[in-house]
Amino acid sequence: MFVSYKWLQDYVDLSGITANELAEKITKSGIEVEGVDVLNEGMxxxxxxxxxxxxxxxxxxxxxxxxxxxxxxxxxxxxxxxxxxxxxxxxxxxxxxxxxxxxxxxxxxxxxxxxxxxxxxxxxxxxxxxxxxxxxxxxxxxxxxxxxxxxxxxxxxLNRDDQVLELGLTPNRSDCLSMLGVAYEVAAILGREVKLPQPEVATSNEKASDYIEVKVEASEDNPLYVAKVIKNVKIAPSPVWMQTRLMAAGIRPHNNVVDITNYILIEYGQPLHAFDYDRLGSKEILVRRAQAREEMVTLDDAKRVLSEDHLVITNGQEPVALAGVMGGANSEVQSDTTTVLLESAYFKGATVRKASKDHGLRSEASTRFEKGVDPDRVRAAAERAAELLALYANGEVLEGSVEVDTLTVEPAVVSITLEKINRVLGTNITTDEVKSIFNRLQFEVSVESDEVTVTVPTRRGDITIEEDLIEEVARIYGYDNLPMTLPIGASTPGALSEYQKKRRVIRRYLEGAGLYQAVTYSLTSEAKATQYAIEKREPIRLAMPMSEDRSMLRLSIVPQLLEVLKYNVARQMDSVAVYETGTVFLSTNQDELPEEREHLAAAITGLWHLHPWQGEKKTVDFFVLKGILEEMFATLGLTNLVEYKQASIDGMHPGRTAEVYLAGQNIGFIGQVHPTVQKDLDLKETYVFEISLKALLETETAPLQYEAIPRYPSITRDIALVVSKEIVSGELKGIIVEAGGDLLKEVSVFDLYEGERMEAGKKSIAFSLRYYNPEKTLTDEEVTKAHDKVLKAVEEKTGAVLRG
The missing domain is CATH 2.40.50.140 (Nucleic acid-binding proteins)
Structure with missing residues (x-):
C-alpha cells in the first residue's frame, strides 16, 4: 500500500512530525514501512x-x-x-x-x-x-x-513535493488498504483525531429507482448491492490534484469518472464500478453465478470463458462485469458517456479470489475483496463518489439508491481481564490506560470490575479473540515500553557437538577440494523417489503435494544433484562439481513419522583441471572422485576402516561402480552414472557418490597420534602377481597388509596387465611394498623373512603366483 503523506494530512493532523518520523512510528506499532520515497528529490x-x-x-x-x-x-x-x-x-x-x-x-x-x-x-x-x-x-x-x-x-x-510511504501489510491488516484505514492507525499512534469526509450530495427530483432495478440471485456471494444513477455527466480529464494522488498510489489516470472510482477505492478501500447506463442494454441489474462455458469480453479486450464458480453482473441477459474483478467492454465508460450507473457492493472474498485466479486477473479491486472490505463503508463510498461526480464531472445525481441488502454483519464483541493483559505483556498497565488505548483506536470499550469489553468496528475484521486485544494494547502502548527481563536459571554456553564439528570439517574439505555446496528439494517425483537409494524402503507420499514433481519424500540425494548438473550444463557450464549434506526420509510403521537420516552425496562432470598454457587437462573419472572420498576418510582418521567392493546398482555403470564399506558395514556407493541415464540428462561422463553421513560421523576413531620421521632407511620390494580375473586388487592388498606384519608400512598398486601374453582368464597386478623399522636399519634377512610370508599368504588364499 502506497500512502501519500500530503493526502494523509486531509484526515489526520500531522503537524510537527516528518514523513520519516511517521514511518518509524508506524513500523514500531507493528506495520512495516518498507521505504519512504521523496518524489521531488534532487529537483x-x-x-x-x-x-x-x-x-x-x-x-x-x-x-x-x-x-x-x-x-x-x-x-x-x-x-x-x-x-x-x-x-x-x-x-x-x-x-x-x-x-x-x-x-x-x-x-x-x-x-x-x-x-x-x-x-x-x-x-x-x-x-x-x-x-x-x-x-x-x-x-x-x-x-x-x-x-x-x-x-x-x-x-x-503536481504534488511532487510529496513523500510516499510504502507499507508492507500482512494479510490480516486489510483495513490499511485504504487512506481512511491508515488514518485510523496513524491517529491511534499519535493520539490525534480522525477527520472523515462528510459527503454532501444535492440530488435531482428524478429517482434512481425509475432508471434501474437490481436483483441478486447469488445472495450468499453478494449480500449487499448498491446502485446510484448520475445523469448529464461530461467526460473530461480529472483535476490535477486527483491525478497526482492516484499516481502516488500507483494507479494510472484515465478520465474523471474512472479516476473518481479509483480515488474512492484508495480513500475508502471500497471498490466501485461505473457502467455506461446507455450501453447497459436494459434497466435491470441481475447478479448471478455464470453459466458453464458462458463468455464475456472484459475491459482489457480479452474474451473470458466463465464457469459456474464465477459471479457476474448482468443486464438481465448477458454479463457486463466479472464481479469484484473487472468490468465488461460492452458497458465501458467512454468519451461520449452521459449517464453513469455507479455500483458499490459487498462481494464474498472467496468467490472473487476464485475468478481472479482462474482468469489471471489480479486487480486493486480483487485484492481488497479477497482480503475483506468494510461492509459499513459500502454506502458511504457510493455517496462520496456521487459527490465527486457532481463536482468534477458536472453530474446530476438522481435521488436515492437502488439496493439489495441481505447482509447481516455484527461488530465483534471481545472481553478480556486486565490481569491477563498485564500477565501476558509483563506490564502494570492501569484500566484507564487500556481504556485510553482502545479509545484511540476508535473501539467502543466498557470496563466492569476487572473485565474490559471491546466492541470492534467492522473495519477491523482481524480482531476476534482475546489475544488480538492484547496485541492491540501492546503495539499502541509501545513495544519499546514493554519491560525486559533476563531468563532465570543456570545457563550454559552454546557449543557444537562432535557430530556438528565433523560435519563442518567435511564441508570445508569438500569445498577446498573444489566442490560447490548445493541445497536441493527434499521433495521429488514418484519416479525419482527410490532411485539410487542406499536402503530400499517404501517411499512416502505427501497428503497435499504442491505438484506431482514434488509429491514424494526422497530416499536419495543423487537424483537431485543430477538435476543440478543438468541445469548448469544446459547453461554452458561444462565442468560442474557439487556436493550436498541433506536428509533422506525412511518409512517406518504406517502410523509413525519417517526416520530422517542425513546423507552426503556428490556429483562431478566435465574437466577436473585445465591448464591451457601448459597444455594440460584432465577429465573427471572414477579415480578422481574416489580420491576425493579417500582423502575425506583420511581427514576423519577412518582410512583403515574403509574398503570398496565392486557392485551392480540400478542407474549406475555396471563395471565402474563400487559399494563403500565402513568397519564391515555398507554405508553407500561410488561410481559412474549409467550411460543411458547420462544421455537422458544430456550429460557427459558423470560420477557420483552417496554415503550415510550419520554412519560416517558416529563412527568412533582413535585419538590422533603423530609419529616421528624415520631416521633409518626403508626397503622397497615390487611384486607382480598373476591371479584369476575375478580376484580384485583390494582383496589382494588386504591379504598382503595382514601378512606383512609390523615391518610392512605401505602397499600400493602400480600396474595392471591383461595383454596377449597372459594366460586366458588371468591378469597381472603389480604391487609396491615398503618395509622399514623406526628403531633400526633393516637387514636383508629380516625383509626377506617378512616378504616370504606375504608371498605364501597370497598363494594359499588366492592361488596367486609371481609373474616370471
Missing amino acids: KGLVIGHVLEREQHPNADKLNKCLVDVGDEEPVQIICGAPNVDKGQKVVVAKVGAVLPGNFKIKKAKLRGEESNGMICSLQELGVESKLVAKEFSEGIFVFPNEVTVGEDALAV
Whole structure:
C-alpha cells in the first residue's frame, strides 16, 4: 500500500512530525514501512509555463520552436521535440539552472542553430513511472487540464513535493488498504483525531429507482448491492490534484469518472464500478453465478470463458462485469458517456479470489475483496463518489439508491481481564490506560470490575479473540515500553557437538577440494523417489503435494544433484562439481513419522583441471572422485576402516561402480552414472557418490597420534602377481597388509596387465611394498623373512603366483 503523506494530512493532523518520523512510528506499532520515497528529490527550478507561440523549427522536421511565458518579465524561446506541444498549453518548464532527476542540469543551448532557454518536460522526466502516466501524455509532454497560474512552482501543483510511504501489510491488516484505514492507525499512534469526509450530495427530483432495478440471485456471494444513477455527466480529464494522488498510489489516470472510482477505492478501500447506463442494454441489474462455458469480453479486450464458480453482473441477459474483478467492454465508460450507473457492493472474498485466479486477473479491486472490505463503508463510498461526480464531472445525481441488502454483519464483541493483559505483556498497565488505548483506536470499550469489553468496528475484521486485544494494547502502548527481563536459571554456553564439528570439517574439505555446496528439494517425483537409494524402503507420499514433481519424500540425494548438473550444463557450464549434506526420509510403521537420516552425496562432470598454457587437462573419472572420498576418510582418521567392493546398482555403470564399506558395514556407493541415464540428462561422463553421513560421523576413531620421521632407511620390494580375473586388487592388498606384519608400512598398486601374453582368464597386478623399522636399519634377512610370508599368504588364499 502506497500512502501519500500530503493526502494523509486531509484526515489526520500531522503537524510537527516528518514523513520519516511517521514511518518509524508506524513500523514500531507493528506495520512495516518498507521505504519512504521523496518524489521531488534532487529537483528544482520547475515552473508552470504558457506556450504563447509554436512554429516548426526551420532546420529540423521533428523539433518545434516555442515562445513560452514562464512568469518572468519576458517570455523565453524553448526548442521542444514533443509531438503534442502546441500554442495555448499550460506546461511544465525546467528553466535554465533547473535540476531534474539524475542530477540532470538545464543549460542554455543551441539546437540546429536555434537558441533554447529551458526545457518543456514530460512527467517521465520528472521521475514518474511510464506505466502511471495517462495514455494521452505517455509519448509527449504533460499538459495541465485545469486552470493554473503561470510561474507557479510546478512540483507543488503536481504534488511532487510529496513523500510516499510504502507499507508492507500482512494479510490480516486489510483495513490499511485504504487512506481512511491508515488514518485510523496513524491517529491511534499519535493520539490525534480522525477527520472523515462528510459527503454532501444535492440530488435531482428524478429517482434512481425509475432508471434501474437490481436483483441478486447469488445472495450468499453478494449480500449487499448498491446502485446510484448520475445523469448529464461530461467526460473530461480529472483535476490535477486527483491525478497526482492516484499516481502516488500507483494507479494510472484515465478520465474523471474512472479516476473518481479509483480515488474512492484508495480513500475508502471500497471498490466501485461505473457502467455506461446507455450501453447497459436494459434497466435491470441481475447478479448471478455464470453459466458453464458462458463468455464475456472484459475491459482489457480479452474474451473470458466463465464457469459456474464465477459471479457476474448482468443486464438481465448477458454479463457486463466479472464481479469484484473487472468490468465488461460492452458497458465501458467512454468519451461520449452521459449517464453513469455507479455500483458499490459487498462481494464474498472467496468467490472473487476464485475468478481472479482462474482468469489471471489480479486487480486493486480483487485484492481488497479477497482480503475483506468494510461492509459499513459500502454506502458511504457510493455517496462520496456521487459527490465527486457532481463536482468534477458536472453530474446530476438522481435521488436515492437502488439496493439489495441481505447482509447481516455484527461488530465483534471481545472481553478480556486486565490481569491477563498485564500477565501476558509483563506490564502494570492501569484500566484507564487500556481504556485510553482502545479509545484511540476508535473501539467502543466498557470496563466492569476487572473485565474490559471491546466492541470492534467492522473495519477491523482481524480482531476476534482475546489475544488480538492484547496485541492491540501492546503495539499502541509501545513495544519499546514493554519491560525486559533476563531468563532465570543456570545457563550454559552454546557449543557444537562432535557430530556438528565433523560435519563442518567435511564441508570445508569438500569445498577446498573444489566442490560447490548445493541445497536441493527434499521433495521429488514418484519416479525419482527410490532411485539410487542406499536402503530400499517404501517411499512416502505427501497428503497435499504442491505438484506431482514434488509429491514424494526422497530416499536419495543423487537424483537431485543430477538435476543440478543438468541445469548448469544446459547453461554452458561444462565442468560442474557439487556436493550436498541433506536428509533422506525412511518409512517406518504406517502410523509413525519417517526416520530422517542425513546423507552426503556428490556429483562431478566435465574437466577436473585445465591448464591451457601448459597444455594440460584432465577429465573427471572414477579415480578422481574416489580420491576425493579417500582423502575425506583420511581427514576423519577412518582410512583403515574403509574398503570398496565392486557392485551392480540400478542407474549406475555396471563395471565402474563400487559399494563403500565402513568397519564391515555398507554405508553407500561410488561410481559412474549409467550411460543411458547420462544421455537422458544430456550429460557427459558423470560420477557420483552417496554415503550415510550419520554412519560416517558416529563412527568412533582413535585419538590422533603423530609419529616421528624415520631416521633409518626403508626397503622397497615390487611384486607382480598373476591371479584369476575375478580376484580384485583390494582383496589382494588386504591379504598382503595382514601378512606383512609390523615391518610392512605401505602397499600400493602400480600396474595392471591383461595383454596377449597372459594366460586366458588371468591378469597381472603389480604391487609396491615398503618395509622399514623406526628403531633400526633393516637387514636383508629380516625383509626377506617378512616378504616370504606375504608371498605364501597370497598363494594359499588366492592361488596367486609371481609373474616370471
